[in-house]
Amino acid sequence: MYIPACLRSGLAIAAAALSLPACGSDNETLLSDAEYERNAVLDVKAYIQDNLDEFAAATAALQAAAPEPDADGWSATSDEEAVAAMKAEWKRARQSYERVEGAIAVVFPDFDYSTDARYDAFIEVAADDDLFDDEGVTGVHAVERILWADQIPEPVLAFESALPNYSPAAFPATEAEAAAFKDELCARLADDAEAMKTQFRGLALDAPSAYRGVINSILEQVEKTSKAATGEEESRYAQYTLADMRANVAAGEATYEAFQPWLLTKGAEGAEVDKAVLAGFNRLSSAYDAIEGDALPPLPEGWSEEAPTEEQLATPFGELFSLVKRESDDGTPGSLAHDMTRSADLLGIDQLP
Template sequence: MKSYIQSNLDSLQEAVVALQKDAPAPDADGWSATQDAAAVQKMKTDWKKARTAYEHVEGAIAVLFPELDISTDQRYDGFIATGPDDDLFDDQGVTGIHAAERILWSDSIPQRVVDFEKGLPYYVAAAFPANENQAREFKEKLLVRLANDVQEMRNQFGPLALDNSSAFRGVIGSMKEQVEKANKAASGEEESRYAQFTLADMRANVDAGVYTYEAFKPWLLSLDGGKALDTKIAAGFKRVQDHYATLQGDALPEVPAHWSSQEPSAEDLATPFGQLYQVLSDESEPEHEGSLVSSMEASADLLGIPRLP
């Protein structure tokens, strides 16, 4: 597990350094959607590589380095909840991977996301850098801060002895959040909302969950009752991954117009989004006997892994 997390942190650092390097050189007109199209597309590719690497380690990082997790992965609405940020290109206030995402995809943000953010206090519309100063700040402040924060994660993680609670319970937390990540799409609050990359985020979380579980599996199988739990966990991961395999692309399916997670209608549950929601809701419910999360929590208890505070 230590090696897996370290490898993904290395990939994350490589991707954010490339993102900073590929940002257009500052000039008088900032960025042009036509003249800088190739550079923007390259940065989007770098961003997706960084995002995938981060989602592979999110469960552990959020527990180990909560402040760095905020500066790196906090969403726009979380940053501005306590005050305005009138300069979205510098290294203060709104920072991190979603701050860069919001700028990179500013010309193609879905309307439901715009509608949600317009209702936030201190909202400032997303935009490409409009002048040399903004382009310089994006390249030399915002992206440098992101690269520095990731480097700090790597520096702090290197000498750590990874503990079982962070590794295993952290992943259980990520599996619980799958349904929440999907449901936030209904209000435009989803995680990678600008790039429409949230389904890819969720796939990466599940891939990390499978990898983590495999590291603990031999230990579980050595205990009485471990084999039965292993069978249930494997079946739970398969149900989620099999359903993900039916969905194309990186974006969540379209949310039904009148979606309600409290009382979804049979008609809405029959849609691709509703079917995904039902699968994730079932598998993330700790009180649901045989669900993925229920089985993983039972296995953690059997292993004697303490619950996170």
């Protein structure tokens, strides 16, 4: 049974003092740094495991929803209900993965690549002329590219079509392609998800992987907005990148909450850093929630990240970009990334190798 950190803290004290203090009581300061660290890591491990369980379930459901192969494959019009079901499961899978990608990139780098690398990263290595099998281009974005093959935005098409080794996205057009999509590409994603779920259960997570990993996902928020200008953004076919970013911030908040009781034992500086981190999360999440839908706002005409005009910065995209750029910069005092790094330093959590 999963027990929250504050209750585990209370139980640890009860074992020594034969009385169970209320969560959040002053008695919690009797715990050692090692005990606070262990409790925080256990909380984060449970959070990651829950999301990996969800990721595995969603990818399996996505594969199961794929239409049975027939002579003309399938498309968004000929198999409308099945495609809608696959898209819904894809979004469920995407949300669960984005909540844990900071840690997964550290503990399962090979799975992170096969599951979450973008199309351009795969074809930079080698051409892939069969987009429906389980070799070459794989993972959530390979499936996404096929599911939204008829809705790919023009900037994305312009970016990808100029790449060496490019092959246009398409629905399965034959029985063989439809069979490969279901039994190879989707099966590979579901198998990788199941492997991560199973292997993570027996893994001994450490504080740097748990905490510094999620800090890295905050640092990368600006990249997700920057690449929108060139058609390289992350969930670019489904126009789901803002939803990705919301999931990243939710993961950051959940991870921080696990370490927060430990930080609050660090006196006045700990309390000050805690207040700053909470304010930073509020700034980001409020800005994301203020935007309708799952896509980033449209780029203003003539957008230049290096030299945006005042008019461009006053647009919804410009305002979002400016905020994310600041909050993701750990060299800027008062930013969320800077204050989360301060909290890790104050707790003595080592940098990732």
